[in-house]
Amino acid sequence: MAVRKQRKKAKKSEKGGRPPLRDRVKDAYREAILDSAEVIFARDEYQAAKISDIAAEAGVSVGTLYNYFEGKEEIFEALGVRGRAEFYAALDPALSVEAPLERLEAILRVTLGFLEAKGALFAAYTAEGGSQGAIARGDEEEIESRERYRRILVGTLEEAVELGELRSDLPAATLAVALSGLMQGFVESWLTVGRTTPLVDSTPVILELFQSGATTRTSSGRT
Amino acid sequence: MAVRKQRKKAKKSEKGGRPPLRDRVKDAYREAILDSAEVIFARDEYQAAKISDIAAEAGVSVGTLYNYFEGKEEIFEALGVRGRAEFYAALDPALSVEAPLERLEAILRVTLGFLEAKGALFAAYTAEGGSQGAIARGDEEEIESRERYRRILVGTLEEAVELGELRSDLPAATLAVALSGLMQGFVESWLTVGRTTPLVDSTPVILELFQSGATTRTSSGRT
Amino acid sequence: MAVRKQRKKAKKSEKGGRPPLRDRVKDAYREAILDSAEVIFARDEYQAAKISDIAAEAGVSVGTLYNYFEGKEEIFEALGVRGRAEFYAALDPALSVEAPLERLEAILRVTLGFLEAKGALFAAYTAEGGSQGAIARGDEEEIESRERYRRILVGTLEEAVELGELRSDLPAATLAVALSGLMQGFVESWLTVGRTTPLVDSTPVILELFQSGATTRTSSGRT
Amino acid sequence: MAVRKQRKKAKKSEKGGRPPLRDRVKDAYREAILDSAEVIFARDEYQAAKISDIAAEAGVSVGTLYNYFEGKEEIFEALGVRGRAEFYAALDPALSVEAPLERLEAILRVTLGFLEAKGALFAAYTAEGGSQGAIARGDEEEIESRERYRRILVGTLEEAVELGELRSDLPAATLAVALSGLMQGFVESWLTVGRTTPLVDSTPVILELFQSGATTRTSSGRT
DNA sequence: CATGAATGAGCCTTCATTCAT
DNA sequence: TATGAATGAAGGCTCATTCAT
Numbered sequence: 027m028a029v030r031k032q033r034k035k036a037k038k039s040e041k042g043g044r045p046p047l048r049d050r051v052k053d054a055y056r057e058a059i060l061d062s063a064e065v066i067f068a069r070d071e072y073q074a075a076k077i078s079d080i081a082a083e084a085g086v087s088v089g090t091l092y093n094y095f096e097g098k099e100e101i102f103e104a105l106g107v108r109g110r111a112e113f114y115a116a117l118d119p120a121l122s123v124e125a126p127l128e129r130l131e132a133i134l135r136v137t138l139g140f141l142e143a144k145g146a147l148f149a150a151y152t153a154e155g156g157s158q159g160a161i162a163r164g165d166e167e168e169i170e171s172r173e174r175y176r177r178i179l180v181g182t183l184e185e186a187v188e189l190g191e192l193r194s195d196l197p198a199a200t201l202a203v204a205l206s207g208l209m210q211g212f213v214e215s216w217l218t219v220g221r222t223t224p225l226v227d228s229t230p231v232i233l234e235l236f237q238s239g240a241t242t243r244t245s246s247g248r249t
Numbered sequence: 250m251a252v253r254k255q256r257k258k259a260k261k262s263e264k265g266g267r268p269p270l271r272d273r274v275k276d277a278y279r280e281a282i283l284d285s286a287e288v289i290f291a292r293d294e295y296q297a298a299k300i301s302d303i304a305a306e307a308g309v310s311v312g313t314l315y316n317y318f319e320g321k322e323e324i325f326e327a328l329g330v331r332g333r334a335e336f337y338a339a340l341d342p343a344l345s346v347e348a349p350l351e352r353l354e355a356i357l358r359v360t361l362g363f364l365e366a367k368g369a370l371f372a373a374y375t376a377e378g379g380s381q382g383a384i385a386r387g388d389e390e391e392i393e394s395r396e397r398y399r400r401i402l403v404g405t406l407e408e409a410v411e412l413g414e415l416r417s418d419l420p421a422a423t424l425a426v427a428l429s430g431l432m433q434g435f436v437e438s439w440l441t442v443g444r445t446t447p448l449v450d451s452t453p454v455i456l457e458l459f460q461s462g463a464t465t466r467t468s469s470g471r472t
Numbered sequence: 473m474a475v476r477k478q479r480k481k482a483k484k485s486e487k488g489g490r491p492p493l494r495d496r497v498k499d500a501y502r503e504a505i506l507d508s509a510e511v512i513f514a515r516d517e518y519q520a521a522k523i524s525d526i527a528a529e530a531g532v533s534v535g536t537l538y539n540y541f542e543g544k545e546e547i548f549e550a551l552g553v554r555g556r557a558e559f560y561a562a563l564d565p566a567l568s569v570e571a572p573l574e575r576l577e578a579i580l581r582v583t584l585g586f587l588e589a590k591g592a593l594f595a596a597y598t599a600e601g602g603s604q605g606a607i608a609r610g611d612e613e614e615i616e617s618r619e620r621y622r623r624i625l626v627g628t629l630e631e632a633v634e635l636g637e638l639r640s641d642l643p644a645a646t647l648a649v650a651l652s653g654l655m656q657g658f659v660e661s662w663l664t665v666g667r668t669t670p671l672v673d674s675t676p677v678i679l680e681l682f683q684s685g686a687t688t689r690t691s692s693g694r695t
Numbered sequence: 696m697a698v699r700k701q702r703k704k705a706k707k708s709e710k711g712g713r714p715p716l717r718d719r720v721k722d723a724y725r726e727a728i729l730d731s732a733e734v735i736f737a738r739d740e741y742q743a744a745k746i747s748d749i750a751a752e753a754g755v756s757v758g759t760l761y762n763y764f765e766g767k768e769e770i771f772e773a774l775g776v777r778g779r780a781e782f783y784a785a786l787d788p789a790l791s792v793e794a795p796l797e798r799l800e801a802i803l804r805v806t807l808g809f810l811e812a813k814g815a816l817f818a819a820y821t822a823e824g825g826s827q828g829a830i831a832r833g834d835e836e837e838i839e840s841r842e843r844y845r846r847i848l849v850g851t852l853e854e855a856v857e858l859g860e861l862r863s864d865l866p867a868a869t870l871a872v873a874l875s876g877l878m879q880g881f882v883e884s885w886l887t888v889g890r891t892t893p894l895v896d897s898t899p900v901i902l903e904l905f906q907s908g909a910t911t912r913t914s915s916g917r918t
Numbered sequence: 919c920a921t922g923a924a925t926g927a928g929c930c931t932t933c934a935t936t937c938a939t
Numbered sequence: 940t941a942t943g944a945a946t947g948a949a950g951g952c953t954c955a956t957t958c959a960t
């Protein structure tokens with residue numbers, strides 16, 4: 027987002043100001059097509075998704091679509107690239123939070139917020155590790171991205187463990203699996219019930235369950 | 250010829266006993282086809298899966314396949330029906346366990362064991378609530394099945410809550426979401442790392458994390 | 473041809489007699505499709521030729537066509553393979569003729585006869601060396617075939633030169649170019665005038681002009 | 696602005712003199728586009744040749760191309776028109792040669808020289824009578840042109856026959872077919888071997904073979 | 919019934935042509 | 940008038956389904 031705005035500003039500040047127009051139109055087309063692709067791929071699996079549907083959804087002809095992308099595959103990949111870029115851009119501020127547990131919360135908020143905004147497609151795409159569907163055609167970058175996200179979680183959890191804030195009898199990697207699963211559970215539930223309440227609101231519950239578990243506590247729950 | 254006569258005799262000799270040979274042969278075909286379909290659908294998405302591949306995998310002709318099923322859709326649905334039947338049959342004993350938490354453990358074991366046996370396809374199919382892929386074409390029954398499973402979890406958790414074994418400040422439904430998510434997390438992790446260790450072995454860790462959470466305990470771990 | 477008949481006979485003479493039927497049906501389809509392809513490719517250039525037209529001409533569906541050939545390219549190649557096989561089979565007897573000049577005549581008759589039977593397509597394909605169109609996509613084999621034909625001509629001419637029947641002041645290869653060109657000229661003329669008289673009837677004139685040239689002879693025309 | 700005014704002035708200043716600048720600019724565009732079309736059509740068959748490639752080769756946009764030609768077909772036709780015009784312009788001096796056989800030689804030289812200069816495209820186009828490819832889409836004018844060329848040959852040969860320089864036992868038309876074929880043979884050979892030696896150098900051999908044939912001569916070869 | 923070839927609707931992709939800037 | 944992006948008709952190919960043997 028920030029980057030984008032900067033670019034636009036930069037262009038406007040230029041003298042002639044001519045190139046931006048065409049470029050912005052081109053960008054607008056690309057974005058519109060990707061937006062439509064997002065809708066269609068969220069609705070139909072890769073194979074079932076029709077190029078003509080994407081074009082129709084974008085309000086352009088198929089020919090135009092092919093002026094911007096090589097083909098179906100490339101559209102799909104571009105979708106992933108854009109999504110990941112957006113996600114990590116959004117995630118960036120959260121990673122600067124000092125305290126591990128607070129950082130964790132920030133990460134969760136961003137992740138759930140992103141999924142909420144992106145809806146079904148990136149639910150599957152970024153947070154979910156679906157063994158099927160979209161991820162099946164996971165390009166290198168997609169796999170890398172998952173691994174990157176996992177490492178972020180693991181790293182943060184390790185810090186918390188070292189601070190004595192999380193148990194050390196289980197590997198941080200295992201804790202990450204658990205946290206990731208909890209998120210998935212709530213995302214899925216949210217999708218199932220029809221996306222009523224904001225997904226981000228699940229953050230405290232997820233963290234509470236992640237930290238304290240489901241068992242009754244005699245004395246204090248947590249800080 | 251001889252074989253033929255024997256077969257006929259066999260049928261005649263059994264009055265009301267076992268199902269007629271012909272039926273059993275038919276069933277054998279159906280099962281073989283479904284087995285193959287399972288392999289193929291686990292490998293390719295619905296649209297990408299080819300009827301001819303399923304037939305080839307089963308060692309029958311496509312014509313034969315169409316003698317047993319109406320079409321692709323029906324095969325897919327039958328696969329779901331069979332899978333769910335198997336799952337609930339396997340789950341049945343676990344449901345008889347008296348103590349809620351022990352029952353929960355039994356349910357987890359069966360669920361994870363089933364997923365392990367079924368591999369990728371039903372990982373997606375039964376445990377995962379994927380908003381995408383296979384489940385997207387979820388027929389009524391599939392949705393019902395998920396709801397049924399959810400209710401089993403919720404019911405069991407409610408019993409535990411009533412017994413004071415689980416916290417009562419969160420709805421049992423929420424706890425179910427969490428538990429379900431934890432399972433998903435570990436299933437996914439297991440798929441990602443290449444199905445090395447038995448998935449069922451994750452049961453204790455899942456339960457431990459579900460019950461006690463990730464926070465360090467000063468005194469006793471759990472009761 | 474001979475080979476083909478033998479095969480059929482062989483099959484019929486077998487006991488069960490089953491395989492031949494299906495095989496012959498398959499062969500019949502293949503041949504029919506190739507026949508149609510010949511018609512279409514003779515009418516339209518490679519790119520302009522439509523698969524659906526070939527299928528329609530053959531009276532089959534496009535799907536069927538694809539059961540017999542991988543695609544357009546393969547059909548085109550198969551057409552060449554078949555044509556060359558037929559041509560060289562037909563040419564074979566001519567090559568056994570002892571006297572070089574008589575052999576030359578035999579070769580011309582076969583060549584022209586073949587072109588006459590095959591019509592336009594193989595006019596372009598086998599005798600003509602068109603720098604364009606069909607030959608442009610000349611596969612290895614096609615080029616080989618042309619070279620083979622050229623060598624046959626050159627070899628025969630060399631023998632005649634050695635026997636003192638043809639002039640030795642020009643390379644046999646040059647004579648072959650001339651003879652080949654003469655044939656082309658008459659083939660083309662024949663095509664232009666609408667294929668009225670049998671093309672084979674040009675053989676004597678071609679040979680006469682090839683041997684004696686266009687200049688008036690005072691005494692005897694030729695030996 | 697300045698430029699614009701100058702242009703206008705220029706136009707006004709020339710009354711009936713040279714063609715207006717605008718026209719010459721237009722012509723330059725047309726010629727450039729045709730030059731490019733020649734390159735592209737020589738490389739790809741009609742159907743395979745892409746308008747965008749022609750435009751790119753010419754260094755203009757497709758839109759511009761369409762300002763000068765109605766479409767693909769028209770470009771192709773214009774190419775033929777221009778080629779024929781050039782050819783007959785080049786041929787004109789040769790037709791003035793008095794002695795028929797010398798005129799024949801001049802015609803051959805011009806024809807082969809033209810083909811050499813034009814390369815593959817007009818090899819197919821003008822000299823070849825290909826039943827295929829380019830010529831298949833032969834417009835009226837193309838056919839006319841071929842007929843015209845044929846009549847020139849026939850006429851010249853008839854004169855030579857009447858002078859007793861060529862045999863009279865064969866129709867001049869037949870001799871023309873032979874001569875035309877000989878040329879084709881050598882053109883093709885030239886193309887096949889990779890256009891090494893100048894094609895025009897074949898003129899004497901062609902004529903020698905045309906006139907004297909391939910048979911050994913006891914006494915004198917020719918005058 | 920089993921077989922497997924025939925069918926043809928449907929989809930991705932290309933490219934000649936148009937048209938707004 | 941030059942530009943080049945938008946358009947959409949058309950064609951190669953796939954594959955679920957049917958059906959004659």
